[in-house]
Amino acid sequence: MIIIALGANLPAATGASPLATCQAAAAALAALPGLRLAALSRWYRTDPVPPLPGSPPYINGIARLEGTAPEPGELLRMLQRIEAGAGRERPFPNAPRTLDLDLIDVDGLRRAAPDPILPHPRAHLRRFVLEPLRDVAPGWVHPVLGRTVEALLEDLADQAPSVPVLAG
Template sequence: MILIALGANLPGLDGSEPRATCEAAAQALRRIPGLMVSALSRWWLTAPVPPTPGAPWYVNGVARCEGDMPPPVLLSALQAIEDAAGRVRAYPNAPRTLDLDIVAMGDTVRAGPDPILPHPRAHLRRFVLQPLQEVAPGWRHPSLGRSVEELLRGLPEEAMRPL
C-alpha cells in the first residue's frame, strides 16, 4: 500500500481553486504508469500548520494506491505533477499551489536519499492522519508501530473540517 498526501492553498496557474487543483492531481496520480489509485479520502479544509498569518487555509486529502515502483521513481513522478501545477518552493511551509507527499510505501523505512520513508512528520499532522484513516483504517506506522487511530488520539485538535 502506498499512501500519498495531497494539499493546496493557493490558486492554480489557471486561477482554479485549491480543491480543483487537488482533484486534478488525484486524476494525474491515475496516469502514473505502475500506480493504481484504490481509494481517495474526502477533501478537508485545514488551517496552515505551522500557523502562518495571512496564509489561506489548505485543502487536504490522502490517496491510497497500489503499485511496485522504487521510491525515487514515484517521488520524481509526484514532483512532475507539482511542477505542472506551478509549485514553487520559496521557503519551508510556504503557501503552495500543490503539495504531494509520499506518506508511506508499505513497510519501507529509509532515512535517505529522498524520499525519506515513512514521511518524517506525517505522524504529527492531523491534517494528514484524519484523511488517511478514511482510506486506510488500522494502518500502522512502519517505524513507530502505532495505528493511525492511536496516532490521532495522541494529537491535539486542529482547525479542520470536511468539505
C-alpha cells in the same frame, strides 16, 4: 500500499481552486504507470501548520495507490512533476503552495536517506494527514512507530480537527 498526501492553499497557475487542483492531482496519480488509485479520502479544510499569518487554509486529502511502486526516488520525481504542472514554487519552507504531494508510506518501507525519507518523518505529527489517512486505510500502522492511525490521532487531540468539505 502507497500513501500520498495531497494539499493546496493557493490557486493553480491555471487559476483552478485548491480543491480543483487536488482533484486534478488525484487523477494524475491514478494515471501513473503501474499504479491504480485504490481509494481517495474526503477533502478537508485545515489551517496551515505551522501557522503563517495571512496564509489561506489548505485543502488536504489522501490517495491510496496499489500496484507496483517504482523506486522511491523515481516516485518522488513523478510527484514533483505533477506539482510543477500545477505551478508549485518553493520560495521558503512551509510557504503557501498551489500543490503539495507528500509521499507518506510505500509498502511499509523504512528509508532514512536519500530523499524521500520513508515513512514521511512528520506524518504522525499532523492531524491534517492522519484524518484523511484514516478514511482510506483504517487500521494503518506506522512502519517505524508500530502504532495505528487511530492511536496516532489520539495523541493529537490538542490539534484542531480538520473540517470535511464538499467536493465541487
